[in-house]
Amino acid sequence: MSLLELKDVRKTFGAIEALRGVAFSVEEGSVVGLVGDNGAGKSTLMKTITGVYRPDGGDILFDGLSLVDKDPGAIRQAGIEMIYQDLALARMRDVAANIFLGRELTRTVLGVRLIDSKRMRAEAEAMIARLGARIPSVAQMTGQLSGGQQQSVAIARALTFNPRLVIMDEPTAALAVREVEHVLDLIQTLKTRGIGVILISHRLTDVFSVCDRIVVLRQGAVIADDATRDTSMNAVVAHIVGATDAPRQGAHP
Ligand SMILES: Nc1ncnc2c1ncn2[C@@H]1O[C@H](COP(=O)(O)OP(=O)(O)OP(=O)(O)O)[C@@H](O)[C@H]1O
Numbered sequence: 001m002s003l004l005e006l007k008d009v010r011k012t013f014g015a016i017e018a019l020r021g022v023a024f025s026v027e028e029g030s031v032v033g034l035v036g037d038n039g040a041g042k043s044t045l046m047k048t049i050t051g052v053y054r055p056d057g058g059d060i061l062f063d064g065l066s067l068v069d070k071d072p073g074a075i076r077q078a079g080i081e082m083i084y085q086d087l088a089l090a091r092m093r094d095v096a097a098n099i100f101l102g103r104e105l106t107r108t109v110l111g112v113r114l115i116d117s118k119r120m121r122a123e124a125e126a127m128i129a130r131l132g133a134r135i136p137s138v139a140q141m142t143g144q145l146s147g148g149q150q151q152s153v154a155i156a157r158a159l160t161f162n163p164r165l166v167i168m169d170e171p172t173a174a175l176a177v178r179e180v181e182h183v184l185d186l187i188q189t190l191k192t193r194g195i196g197v198i199l200i201s202h203r204l205t206d207v208f209s210v211c212d213r214i215v216v217l218r219q220g221a222v223i224a225d226d227a228t229r230d231t232s233m234n235a236v237v238a239h240i241v242g243a244t245d246a247p248r249q250g251a252h253p
């Protein structure tokens with residue numbers, strides 16, 4: 001059984017058919033690259049998986065159980081974490097506070113519940129170390145970290161929920177070359193832990209270096225779904241832009 005199985009998923013916004021019967025699967029411990037032009041439906045599909053939108057048709061099975069009637073909280077509880085492009089981190093708070101944002105660890109002193117900063121820092125440090133993320137100190141203000149380091153914080157935060165599937169929307173778009181490699185290493189770490197990953201990216205070199213499969217969406221439909229070793233950059237680009245295999249005549253008059 002696949003970890004995630006999408007079956008004929010449909011979603012319309014008024015007259016716009018954003019998803020026209022999307023179907024593909026994600027296995028445990030595998031990375032699926034989801035690519036497609038602007039407006040292809042990638043974000044809509046992810047929001048449909050995470051319960052932000054309810055599909056108009058089709059089914060979404062996670063571990064064989066349907067997610068379509070569940071709300072975002074229940075879907076997260078089931079084990080799906082989404083890391084958004086803007087990361088949703090609190091820039092003015094330190095790394096440890098961000099990792100535990102909204103679920104702060106507490107201790108009780110004389111009947112009063114207090115935030116346990118010491119324990120949060122210790123656990124945050126352990127998590128960063130296990131992940132192999134390069135963050136100088138968990139006491140550092142998150143807004144002062146580099147883009148790649150902030151991405152690592154978002155991944156560490158997602159892992160505190162013990163997810164089985166992590167969805168990442170453009171995690172490398174704004175990063176310097178060395179930082180890109182680091183984030184791709186982190187994705188490999190998730191994979192070796194048996195976590196499934198959906199990686200949305202316009203950067204095909206990143207997709208080819210880290211994904212096991214590549215799914216191409218075009219105008220709300222899957223037009224290619226191949227093992228990475230069975231496809232090529234040229235083929236994927238052609239699918240994305242909707243070119244045919246035949247060379248276009250008269251394209252450059
Ligand atoms: N809330 C909405 N209301 C109406 N139309 C929407 C809504 N969200 C998305 N759409 C439309 O659905 C289509 C798919 O959009 P979506 O954001 O999923 O594309 P995308 O593949 O994520 O693109 P990008 O690479 O630019 O992020 C587009 O035509 C878009 O205009």
Ligand SMILES: [Mg+2]
Pocket residue numbers: 042043044
């Ligand atoms: Mg999008």
